[in-house]
Amino acid sequence: MIVLLLTLALFPSETPIQQPIFQDAGRADNATVIHLDAVGSPAALAWQGYRYQTGTGVKQDFAMAASYYQRAADLGHAAARNNLAYLFQHGAGVEKNLRRAVELYRLSAEQGSAVAMFNLGRIYNHGEGVTRDDLTAVKWYRRAAALGMSMAENNLGVMYWHGHGVKKDAAEAASWFRKAAARGYAPAQSNLAYQYLGGQGLPRSGDKARYWFKKAAGSGHQPSQTVLEKLNAGLDLAGDPAIAASPR
Numbered sequence: 416m417i418v419l420l421l422t423l424a425l426f427p428s429e430t431p432i433q434q435p436i437f438q439d440a441g442r443a444d445n446a447t448v449i450h451l452d453a454v455g456s457p458a459a460l461a462w463q464g465y466r467y468q469t470g471t472g473v474k475q476d477f478a479m480a481a482s483y484y485q486r487a488a489d490l491g492h493a494a495a496r497n498n499l500a501y502l503f504q505h506g507a508g509v510e511k512n513l514r515r516a517v518e519l520y521r522l523s524a525e526q527g528s529a530v531a532m533f534n535l536g537r538i539y540n541h542g543e544g545v546t547r548d549d550l551t552a553v554k555w556y557r558r559a560a561a562l563g564m565s566m567a568e569n570n571l572g573v574m575y576w577h578g579h580g581v582k583k584d585a586a587e588a589a590s591w592f593r594k595a596a597a598r599g600y601a602p603a604q605s606n607l608a609y610q611y612l613g614g615q616g617l618p619r620s621g622d623k624a625r626y627w628f629k630k631a632a633g634s635g636h637q638p639s640q641t642v643l644e645k646l647n648a649g650l651d652l653a654g655d656p657a658i659a660a661s662p663r
Contacts, residue, residue: 500515532558549581
């Protein structure tokens with residue numbers, strides 16, 4: 416899976432958590448793709464769209480990507496529908512159309528795509544092309560999380576932290592952050608570390624906070640690297656008002 420994302424700065428924030436993501440539409444050798452493309456294989460069409468979207472073996476061309484994705488989507492290919500929705504959401508290769516993006520994300524999500532479920536949750540979470548609806552956002556995040564998607568698990572933690580679409584519950588937020596952290600998702604590792612550092616929803620533990628900050632920093636998570644440097648310098652961050660206010 417290819418992901419495009421914006422990491423969290425310090426604990427669950429009010430700002431967009433991640434950009435939508437698009438799916439790897441599968442792999443095939445060129446000869447197979449040419450043959451299957453000729454006979455209208457949905458998988459081959461989706462893969463061709465993915466190649467043009469990402470510039471894999473061809474010059475990047477969003478309009479060509481959209482054309483292939485549309486043909487595959489018309490044949491019911493779930494990943495193609497998600498990826499075409501991504502292009503409509505961003506106006507890449509097609510005229511920006513948030514309503515069409517929502518329709519396509521929904522179709523893909525109803526086919527079982529965890530990526531589309533996440534994207535649909537985010538759409539409702541931030542009111543892009545739809546009226547903001549945190550209850551619906553939580554529903555789709557939860558469905559994606561049930562399929563093991565770490566970003567959805569992290570976002571559920573964000574929702575529980577802020578009480579958006581669910582009853583505010585720091586302990587429940589921590590449980591979702593822990594699930595995503597265990598899968599190696601750096602923003603969730605950072606969020607869990609902040610909760611340990613501030614003693615919010617978890618018993619305060621500097622050692623466990625440092626452990627999770629190190630895990631996140633090791634994955635290149637810059638905010639965690641910054642906090643870890645401060646901790647290593649002997650600064651007491653537990654009483655920092657920003658940390659006490661919320662994990663971001």
